Amino acid sequence: MTRWLDEEEQAAWRAFYSSTTLLIDRLDRELQHDAGMPHAYYEILVVLSESQGRSLRMSELAIKTRSSRSRLSHAVTKLEARGWVKRRDCDDDKRGQFADLTEEGFAALEAAAPGHVETVRTHLFDPLTPQQVEQLKQISDAINASLKS
Amino acid sequence: MTRWLDEEEQAAWRAFYSSTTLLIDRLDRELQHDAGMPHAYYEILVVLSESQGRSLRMSELAIKTRSSRSRLSHAVTKLEARGWVKRRDCDDDKRGQFADLTEEGFAALEAAAPGHVETVRTHLFDPLTPQQVEQLKQISDAINASLKS
Numbered sequence: 001m002t003r004w005l006d007e008e009e010q011a012a013w014r015a016f017y018s019s020t021t022l023l024i025d026r027l028d029r030e031l032q033h034d035a036g037m038p039h040a041y042y043e044i045l046v047v048l049s050e051s052q053g054r055s056l057r058m059s060e061l062a063i064k065t066r067s068s069r070s071r072l073s074h075a076v077t078k079l080e081a082r083g084w085v086k087r088r089d090c091d092d093d094k095r096g097q098f099a100d101l102t103e104e105g106f107a108a109l110e111a112a113a114p115g116h117v118e119t120v121r122t123h124l125f126d127p128l129t130p131q132q133v134e135q136l137k138q139i140s141d142a143i144n145a146s147l148k149s
Numbered sequence: 150m151t152r153w154l155d156e157e158e159q160a161a162w163r164a165f166y167s168s169t170t171l172l173i174d175r176l177d178r179e180l181q182h183d184a185g186m187p188h189a190y191y192e193i194l195v196v197l198s199e200s201q202g203r204s205l206r207m208s209e210l211a212i213k214t215r216s217s218r219s220r221l222s223h224a225v226t227k228l229e230a231r232g233w234v235k236r237r238d239c240d241d242d243k244r245g246q247f248a249d250l251t252e253e254g255f256a257a258l259e260a261a262a263p264g265h266v267e268t269v270r271t272h273l274f275d276p277l278t279p280q281q282v283e284q285l286k287q288i289s290d291a292i293n294a295s296l297k298s
Binding site: 002003004005008009011012013015016018019020021022023024025026066113114117118120121122123124125126127128132133134135136137138139140141142143144145146147148 | 151152153154157158160161162164165166167168169170171172173174175215262263266267269270271272273274275276277281282283284285286287288289290291292293294295296297
């Protein structure tokens with residue numbers, strides 16, 4: 001039997017869905033406008049910049065960006081065309097490949113970061129109290145755990 | 150000067166971004182698999198089903214689904230091809246158009262709803278306490294207000 005949402009759950013779900021899609025759209029639009037990249041590319045650059053030697057195995061990069069292999073491969077091809085990322089074969093694993101962040105890619109990330117962080121702060125943190133930020137972290141962790149299990 | 154995120158804000162933002170993108174991806178995949186439609190189409194059908202006469206002016210439908218006119222028009226063309234929605238010219242406004250939900254569209258929505266609601270319940274409400282649901286509603290309202298202002 002379907003466990004339908006009651007009125008309060010319906011209201012919470014709609015507010016949550018609307019706020020997240022609006023926020024993600026806004027981040028995407030502003031990054032595209034200011035830095036010429038969608039948020040998905042920005043996230044790949046961030047993950048690589050934080051990895052040892054600014055380099056990561058493609059399979060790990062896919063996990064860390066919650067991306068399918070094919071979607072990631074498509075994005076990395078675009079990033080390679082801009083000179084921001086370079087793919088490199090693994091020495092010890094003929095099937096594996098690494099993605100390396102280039103100097104140009106790191107510079108593009110550094111240029112994009114201030115505007116992006118400002119958007120996140122303006123639309124996520126400024127409207128919330130510190131207590132709500134903590135609540136949001138716990139709520140998000142619980143949802144994440146459910147989706148990953 | 151950039152107002153960078155501190156460690157806690159960074160952690161909250163990453164958990165929030167990861168949980169929302171994972172959840173939206175999951176909803177999209179399950180609706181696509183079970184009902185042959187992405188979540189964006191489902192939302193259009195829901196909004197029409199709740200409108201008077203199951204019909205809405207295209208411009209209002211765009212606002213209610215937080216969609217650009219061109220993105221909505223593209224989706225409605227696809228929904229028309231399935232016989233789920235029909236566009237109709239306004240009698241009193243030559244430039245305006247209505248989108249009407251058809252009987253087939255309403256039936257498609259009814260068939261898709263139980264599975265979709267179950268996914269939302271499993272991954273959003275089951276992992277949260279009632280108090281967290283209330284917190285999430287308030288947090289989402291605050292983010293929405295910031296994005297709409």
